[in-house]
Amino acid sequence: MERDALRVVHTMHYRNPEGQPRIGWFFVASHWQGEPRNAEPHKCAGLSWHPANKIAQALGQRARTLAPSAQ
Template sequence: MPQQPVNDVMLILEREGAVCLAERQGTGYADGMLNLPSGKLDDGEDVFDAVRREALEETGVTVERDALRIVHVMHFRNPEGEPRIGWFFVARHWEGEPRNMEPHKCAGLSWHASDHLPDNTVPYNALGITHWRKGEPFSVHGW
């Protein structure tokens, strides 16, 4: 039976040309690397509900549905060979100040220029940010 891709949602919180990234820790995957607030869809969720939930769970901010724009979709195969569909959203307006809501999985949040991401940014996320900046709505990687 063919393997079905996992649907991931990534939130680009953008402020004055900078994006909010979280440093992974204690997860066993990509610890010490930076990634966007993100996660997988729960049963019964659409991508908008999932990204709003992840924003609140990981950063404590509330993003209204009409403040979200899908800016990129990526069909990706991770280094382990697992297929994924990444839904990249951007929000420029939200309620609250982003803060680390999951210290057991995140060492902290930081802001970085979207055109000069740190070398330790998770490649999947860095590719999505790069494609968003170029105005490219879709990409395929790792196949």
């Protein structure tokens, strides 16, 4: 993916189920080719793509502040 195709819309500090601090980065992609993959699994617990109108369903409670930013 081209760097210019991404726009950061939100960052979120939270704790994982084990209580460890984490940060989530949320981007809007204007275009891409292929399928997303986690190129750094030793640094990143997961990677997922969601249409803007489905973010709240995918992320649950944490998404309430994010959804308006991703429009």
